[in-house]
Amino acid sequence: MGTRADLIKLRGVSAVGYHGVLDFERRDGQPFVVDAVLHCDFAEAAAGDDLTKTASYAEIAERITQIVSGEPVSLIETLAVRIANAILGEFAAVDAAEVTVHKPQAPIAVPFDDVAVTVFRER
Incomplete structure (x- = not known):
């Protein structure tokens, strides 16, 4: 399928x-x-002004929070892949997902603002 604009x-x-x-x-x-x-x-969704033809960002946000608060993993890399795979597996309108997981209170011994990882997955 490839990515869309x-x-x-x-x-x-x-x-x-x-x-x-x-x-x-x-x-x-x-x-x-x-x-x-x-x-x-968005072509089909926009043509008919139809939520069922796109991905519900509210449902995706809820799914993300379920995964974050769910089964623990050691690495935020694993968490990011888990989220991306769930989005692609559960929301047919999504062709690709770029997911960034931030861990702002990571146990780092020096001052820092944020640590994050980003993954990109597509069908």
Whole structure:
């Protein structure tokens, strides 16, 4: 199928998760923030003004928070892939997904603003 020029962008979808390598991360949890850029084709949805012909950003945001607050993983890379794969598997209108997972309270010993990973997956 390939990517499309039409994009849905979700920024700052937040949830508490228990991801990380260290014991206290799994025990105490911390906030994770997800940005998703979804490649779609809006032609049919726009022609009929029909939500069922596109991807519901509300449903996708809810799904992202379910995954973030769900089963813990060690790496945010794994979390990002898990989210991208779920979006592609569950929302047929999405041809490709770029997912960024931010871990703003990562256990880093020096001052920092954010740490994030980004994955891109397509059908």
